Amino acid sequence: MGVRRSLAELRSEWRTGHLLVLLPLGLIVLISVVDIVISPDIHLGPLLAVAPAITASFAGTRLTALVGVLALVAQILIARFHGGLFTANHLTQIGALALVTAVIVAFCRIRERHGRELTRVRTVSDAVQRVLMRPLPEHAGPLRIATRYLAADDEANVGGDLYAAVRAGPATRLLIGDVRGKGLAAVGDAAALLAAFRELAHRHEDPAQLADALEASYQRHLAEVADAGQDVRENFATALVLDLPDDRPVIRLADCGHPPPLLLTPAETRLLPVHRAGPPLGMGDLAPVDRRTEEFAFPPGSTLLLYTDGVTEARNRDAVFYPLPTRAARLTPAATPCEFLDRLRRDLLGYVGGRLLDDAALVAVGREE
Structure with a gap:
């Protein structure tokens, strides 16, 4: 033999x-x-x-x-x-x-x-990623969704950046977040946050209330980890919690210390002016938290880009940060969110010379005409 x-x-x-x-x-x-x-x-x-x-x-x-x-x-x-x-x-x-x-x-x-x-x-x-980062639906009501995940570690395709989507009645609720750290060390915190979102998204329609519930759940998770002997004093997660109703062309969001979304319309490309951003999840004990839901127009034919700081903090050989709004504007119009993210991914990797130093997640949501 x-x-x-x-x-x-x-x-x-x-x-x-x-x-x-x-x-x-x-x-x-x-x-x-x-x-x-x-x-x-x-x-x-x-x-x-x-x-x-x-x-x-x-x-x-x-x-x-x-x-x-x-x-x-x-x-x-x-x-x-x-x-x-x-x-x-x-x-x-x-x-x-x-x-x-x-x-x-x-x-x-x-x-x-x-x-x-x-x-x-x-x-x-790959198996961990399939369990934690379930593929988002390509269609959800009037929305078309695409995702890309770029891990900084060669050995792993999953890290501290996360995203999830839940259909709750006539609306789609989205989460994008970034757990402190990168690679496999951040997987545990990311798993806890994703599991909490998938459960709580059905209970809270208002994004600010959903973010408060995630804060409480994440604090319980950190307490359990601390009881097991792990130092969690610097553990936190930035996040955006969004509610996209089917019957209204609006974006309802609560910001937990995360970079603001980028809205691409036929007329312009701009960062949404979020004014009431709260602290990252896991830091609610340090200061009073008063999260508020903010609402922005999401006209048909537009694309909403959610991302983590691995994108905006990527640098080229001259140590210049990736100018996301400017570069993204050059890549439109794209036929679909999937095509747009493919172009953006190639442009980002070309800008940094082929390798990112931090995990990066991208979610593009297009609202159909």
Whole structure:
């Protein structure tokens, strides 16, 4: 069974890189022929180490080992043509090539093991994301919704940024938030906040009242975590709580220390002027909280963009923050919220050079005509 498995994996590696493997095989043939036909005082055999080294860049352990064995066979043939196999010079070359091949194969084996571990981590993080960050509905009443999540950690696709949507009667209630921290360390707090929102969104129509209920729930969560021995003195979450009724083209929101939404209409692109922002969730004990619901027009044909500070605090090589309103205005009009977020994601990653230093979440909501 072990031999069959090894042969099957070798065939799989061959199919994956069968064209690229022609390069190291061609080098083995070329180096061997040139070494044999030129002067016996010139030794090109050590160059055969290039063949397994090149193979390791695109193939796995077994194919790399096979190419290394072929290189050793070629070195032995060269030795036979140049004065015998057992001369000190040829034995040294064969030994050195065998040692280099063994090191390269060992490196491939370690790389494959790390690759499998990384795949397992990503599989777990994908499962966590599917459980916590349930996909938002593409249609909710007169609304069209799209989301994008950009994690700062390569190993994880979920972190401290969060969003959720709940249909409550003839309205859609939305939450977007940012838990302090990033990556897997913030997942627990994000999970608690998302679970509370999905339960409480059906009980409170007013966004300010819903935000107060989330504050109480989040405080209970932090108390439980503190009882378990974790330091939660600096744990908090910024959030926006929104209610978008089907029968009225308005945005009703309560701001808990979160960046204001961006409204894109055919006439203009502007940040909503939120005047009554309260403190982040989890900080209600530090000061009196008087959250108020604010209302803004949401005309048909417009797009509402919700985002986390991983977007607005992204910097380019000159340390200049990403100018979201200006850049977003250049990307409209887009046919759908999904298309708009695809354009915005490409523009953001291009601005920062391909990598964000903090998690970023984007939610685009379009109101149909």
